[in-house]
Amino acid sequence: MSRRPGFELKTPKGTRDWVGSDLAWREDIFQTISSVFKRHGGTPLDTPVFELKEVLAEKYGEDAHLVYDLADQGGEICSLRFDLTVPFARWLAMKKITHVKRYQIAKVYRRDQPAISRGRLREFHQCDFDIAGLYDPMIADAEILSIIAEVFEALDLKITIKINHRQILDGLFAVAGVPDEKMRSISSALDKMDKMSWSEVKREMVQEKGLLEEVADRIGDYVRRSGDIYEVLQFLESNPGFSANENMKAGLHDMRLLVSYLEALDVVNKVSFDLSLARGLDYYSGLIFEIITKPPSGNVAVVSGEGIQSSEQRKPEPSQVGSIAAGGRYDSLVGMYGKRPIPCVGVSFGVDRICTVLEERREKAQKPKIDVYIMAFSGKDSNGFLLERMMVARQLWDAGIRAEFAAKVKPNLPQQFKAAKDLPLAVIFGQDELSAGQVRLKVLLPDNDENDTKDRGQLVSREDLVEEVKKLLKITISN
């Protein structure tokens, strides 16, 4: 029954355990995010960790090979969820829901190359808010961008929301002269501009994807205009070639509406129009966006003119973790499951990456896990009062007070004080106190360092103990 020789005891590749204060800290971040979701009327949803494999099929394009499958053990064939969007779409179609704001915070699974130090894991949390339903154009989209702004305000993190529009991208490619059959591959090459220089991207377009060099140069010229949303809109609107393209016209109309809504919602100053943003997933159909931790800087934003010329400046900084949230509009996904399409727009927060970013300024001070340590004076001649320590513990537990005692029949006093180190309070008693129906209550913090075992604390009757403990905890905690 023992383990095989040479078997290394570990968690599976790209996964890790979370424990104690790290976990509590992460839960606090989840709490902060979900409180923003609740302000917007979000309904929580929890779906199974695996879905029928067929539900996930044909949703992830080039990334499909990263899906974890369950073994065929007879019965249904299933896969671990890859994101929270597809389970949400499956749920909408299955329950025939036409209008909802739902949020979900849960783990997703991708057989990707892990980089744990940069918060890139195979098992990681996503934190999604989506608005489903047919509404007037761009209102829900604007609310999603407002939620993004509010979440990062609540987390006190400066961000830039890079936005683009699938129809604008399609129009731009068409006007530049990209043949229809190359649209997807050129789009996915362009999407690499957050990792590669323009010259590398251009080389991929021309040499690997067979695009004419002059077409690639036109694309390069267009996406150089990325940055300030008003200027990019003006550039696109004033170009007669663009305004003749139906996709471009529709996309620009959406973007003008969006800008007016983002002004009302006080979000527009966080937004940068990035014409190179393409987003990998197949299902996006309108607005798309990615959030990075860089602050916005007017015209010279994510994809600056110079950046396109210089390959060096495009390399990610060491501390950069890539996008920390992303999303967009996907109006056709739900229709792949049900009879009717349900328009949706939503955002997914990469909370593990957000944690990696926030980690740097996290206060590492450990909070005590216990309020009161219950200890006994026990000489050679006396017992360790274990039963009495248990009774006091039960009394405190029943009052919701976090209490502990040594799991020994006869612990000595130095052992007990050592265990109580860094805790706020101690309840101490021996035969004298017990005979009088009393215990001693001693404040250990904040000057616990001296371990002054001679200060025996104040005498309190058993009946008043809970009240006195609560009173003292309020004082020590407020210190």
Next chain:
Amino acid sequence: MSRRPGFELKTPKGTRDWVGSDLAWREDIFQTISSVFKRHGGTPLDTPVFELKEVLAEKYGEDAHLVYDLADQGGEICSLRFDLTVPFARWLAMKKITHVKRYQIAKVYRRDQPAISRGRLREFHQCDFDIAGLYDPMIADAEILSIIAEVFEALDLKITIKINHRQILDGLFAVAGVPDEKMRSISSALDKMDKMSWSEVKREMVQEKGLLEEVADRIGDYVRRSGDIYEVLQFLESNPGFSANENMKAGLHDMRLLVSYLEALDVVNKVSFDLSLARGLDYYSGLIFEIITKPPSGNVAVVSGEGIQSSEQRKPEPSQVGSIAAGGRYDSLVGMYGKRPIPCVGVSFGVDRICTVLEERREKAQKPKIDVYIMAFSGKDSNGFLLERMMVARQLWDAGIRAEFAAKVKPNLPQQFKAAKDLPLAVIFGQDELSAGQVRLKVLLPDNDENDTKDRGQLVSREDLVEEVKKLLKITISN
């Protein structure tokens, strides 16, 4: 890209979605349980949903075939976690931790026959508290039983804790005359007494497992004594055959200690000594227990004398969901991974079954998801004030107030009142109010039914809006 004809859109067998108030209600139950865990100094742990297959190997005896495996897609071979105990033991061994109280609330996976109406699923939550470390005997065991009592007190659920001891069971089988090689199979037959009558169990022992009938009868005679812990202890201690058995002697010593501790912790009145309790899992080595929702009833407890005679009385009641928590001591499990054994004792709460039991008395009233609905008076001649509604929304969101508005450019008033139905407050404005820098604030609850659209509410300046909303929310919520 559309779904295959005949493909039924569903969640995988034995799984389900949770949504909205159901999910929030379940989270509240988790919260109640984990607050008890925190009182006892528990450290939270979160482990990956899958483990290396080797970590799970040889831990689950007859149940091993219920483990979900991941497909072999190259790289490590993994399985979904089957419980939270094995990941905990793996973590202890991996991190070389010798003393900890840890808790974990997470989903586990078993390819079992599901029965969703009875809360029996293939994906279900467990909620575990375990104490690892070498302490004086039975103190940690008693604390675990106190935690069980406190959890169900906090959930206001009457329970019986059925306890037994693996060494007592071994001694009892030895004295009854069970050959060593039949110990495990007879133990697992006996464990079915919560589902089958004694005559059925006896038939399995004699006809399937080849036990002598007189030995089976002796076992039946012993386990008939189950019930009141003091009486069972006295019966076992006063029998000279038992007291000569080393296993029995050690087990009885543990149980006597435990009883004194349970008295101090005020838990003994919830305990019933069930000599038929065996627990399926291989790794238990000492105290074992199972919690059922029946109240204790003195001598005539879980396995009554009559129960053994009558096959009818042993059938589970329709509303019964089986055990709602279970656990025990497992001193050798961690040693299977590391060099040193770490003694452990712990409990696992079956929270989905607990939810099924609590469901009956749950208040189904929906709480409003939104505090304030923002609406505009918009005639034919005016616009719908969408931008202004957005600005007010952002103002309320920033103050932490849950607010919503119609995602329409020109919504009409009846539509907006309909959307605001069952919400506490409405902010309403038209051109007049806006020109004066004001809005109207209208209390919708509790007499919202009349949809009195003529009461236009009180006038409030934009600057005072947040404060006034907070004031009114306090009043409407306290109503």
